[in-house]
Amino acid sequence: MKFEAITIKHIAKALKLSVSTVSKAMRGSHEISEETKRNVLAYAREHNYKPNPIAQSLKRGRSKSIGVIVCNIDNNFFSQVINGIESIARQKDYNVIITQSQESYEREIANSEHLSSRSVDGLIISLSAETKNVDHFIKLHEKGLPMVFFDRVTDEIATHKVIANNYKGAYEATRHLLQQGFRRIAHITSSGSLSITLERLEGYKKALEDAGLEPDPDLIKFCPHGGMIPEETRQALNELLQLEQRPDAIFTASDRLSTTTLSLLRKMQIAVPQQIALVGFTNSISADIFHPSLTSVVQPAMEMGQLTTDLLIQLIESKRPVTDFKKRVLDTELKIRDSSLRTQ
Amino acid sequence: MKFEAITIKHIAKALKLSVSTVSKAMRGSHEISEETKRNVLAYAREHNYKPNPIAQSLKRGRSKSIGVIVCNIDNNFFSQVINGIESIARQKDYNVIITQSQESYEREIANSEHLSSRSVDGLIISLSAETKNVDHFIKLHEKGLPMVFFDRVTDEIATHKVIANNYKGAYEATRHLLQQGFRRIAHITSSGSLSITLERLEGYKKALEDAGLEPDPDLIKFCPHGGMIPEETRQALNELLQLEQRPDAIFTASDRLSTTTLSLLRKMQIAVPQQIALVGFTNSISADIFHPSLTSVVQPAMEMGQLTTDLLIQLIESKRPVTDFKKRVLDTELKIRDSSLRTQ
C-alpha cells in the first residue's frame, strides 16, 4: 500500500513554474513576486501540500526528531516525564522516539545505537539500573551527538542534566519519619551505581546523623534492578524483617520499590504504619487511595521532562559549540499521608 | 552541532570502488565478487557504517515508522499497550512516534495531520472521548494510509480492529456485584460516543436484565471527557449520591474513572464496600494496594498493543490491497478483591 502525497513538483507543473520558484514562494522569499507567492500558496493550501519532512531531513542533515531512553514507561514518574518531553517537542516541531531499557545495560546500548543510527538529532537519557559504564554514550557524545540526562545521570559526560533534589527529598522524608518518633528506619533503594541512589542515600544518612543516629548498614538494601524484578524487592524486605531488631519504618527510593513494598507488606499482613511505617519516592497518581495512603516524595516530573527537552533543543539548535553546561536541580514535594503517621 | 556519519561514498573512495558496487556488496548481491564483498563488509564494520535511514526512506518512499494516537499515556492501560506496541515495532525495526490527544477532538485532528505529514507508514489509533466524527481518519484512510484501531474503535472505517471483550467484561463485573447481593448498581462511564462506552453499557444492562432488574437511567452517568476532568467525575458521583435511592454499588468503566471515583469516595468518607461497593475497569498495577483493594476488570493491554502492531505492519507490508479485515476481541479478566465484597 502506498500513500501518495503532493510534491513541489506537482505544484510547479500545475502552475507552470519551476520547482525552485515554488520552493522559494512557499518559504515567502523576497525575491518572488507577490502574485506568484499568492498563487503558489493558494494552490498549496487547496491541495493540502505539506513539504516532505524526509526530504527536508536529508537535505538539512537533521531529522527533527529526538530519542528518549528510559527504563520503563509503565510507571507514573516516567510517563509524566515523557508527557513533559512530548509537550515541548511538539511545540518545537520535533518528533519523539521513545525506547525502554527495562533496566538492562544491553538494551540500553542497543537502544542508543539504534537511535543514533536512526539519526535522531539528540538524546534524552535516564540511565538503566544495570549501567555501570557509559562508554557507549561517551562515544556518541564525542562524535557530537547532543544529549541531556535527567534523573539518573552520570558525571562522566559534560552536558546538561536535570534532576530532582534527591538529597533534600530523602532528607525531608527521613526527618519526617524521625519527627514521628521512628528510630529504626530502613532504606530500600535501587542499584548502587545510580546517581539517584547515592543522592537519596546521602540525604537519608544525613537526616539520621542530624538526629544523633548512626546509619546501620543492615538497614540499607539495594535492588540492582530497581524493582523491575519483584523477587529482588521481596528478598530485601524479608531480610529487613528477619533482623533481630526489626525496622519500625522504611523509606523506599523509587516508584516501583514503593508500590511493591507496600503490596508485599500487605500480603504479609504487616500493618502500615502500626507495625512498620512507610515513606516512598513516588509519582503515583493514586498514592492517596493506597492502603494506607502513602506518604510520598513527589518529583516535578512533567517539569523535568519539559526542562530537559528545552535544554536538548537548545543544544541541537545552537550554532556554536556549547561549553557552559548546567545541572538543574528541581525541588521535590513531601506529601504527608497516613503511611508514615505515628499511632499511639 | 553536527553529527557526521560515514556514508557509502566514503567507503567507495577509500576502497577505490564505485558507490553502487559498495551498495550492492553491502546487501550481499550475487553480482559482486566474494573478495570485494569481504573488503567492503570489513571496512564497513570497522568504521561502524550504518546506512542513513533517512536516505533510505526517501528512496523507498517508506519511513519505517508508525504513529500512535492515544488519549494519554500517563495511565496504566495505555502505557501497557504502548509497551506492547514498542516491543513488536522494535522487533520489526519500526520507530514508534507517540502522540496524545488528551481526549480532545482538536488535538486528535492535529496529531493525525502532523503524523501523516511526517510520513509515518501507518497509524495506530484509539479515539478521543470528544471525537464524534472520524472524517479526518477517513480522508487519510482513503488516501491509502494503513491504520489499525484499538480499544476505542469506529465502525466507519474498514480496517483491522483490536478490542477487549468489553461486553463480557462489563457483564461479568456487574454479575459479580449482583451475586454479592447488590441491587442498585450504578454505572459511571466515559463519553457516550465511544465504542467502549456502548459495549460496556450493554454488558452492564444485560447483566441487570438477566437478574430480573430494570436498568435505571438515573444510575447511569456519562463523563464526556472520560475522567480527564476530575470535576466531571465528581459531579457524576454527587448526582448518584443525592438520589433518593442511593446506589449500593458502582461499576466504573475506565482506569481513570475508577481511581478518581475511589479517591472521591474516600474523601467523602464513604466506606467501600460497606456503604458503596466498587468494581472498575482498570489496569492499574497498584489495584491490590488500594484502599480497599479494587476489584478490577483487567484488559490484556500488552497483548492488545502487540496484536495491533502486528496487524498494522502486515497492512503496511502487504503487497496487495487488503480487503479482509478482522476485529480481534480479547478476553478480559475479573480480579475480585475487597471493594466489591458484601459485608454482613
Add this chain to the structure above:
DNA sequence: TTGTAGGCGTTATCAC
C-alpha cells in the same frame, strides 16, 4: 564483476 546515471523531494547557488 564493476561502474554510470538518474531519481526520491527539497533547497541553495548561481545564472538569466
Add this chain to the structure above:
DNA sequence: GTGATAACGCCTACAA
C-alpha cells in the same frame, strides 16, 4: 523575478 542545476545518501536499471 524566475529558472536550471547540483547536492543530501541511497538504490537500481542499464551499460561497459
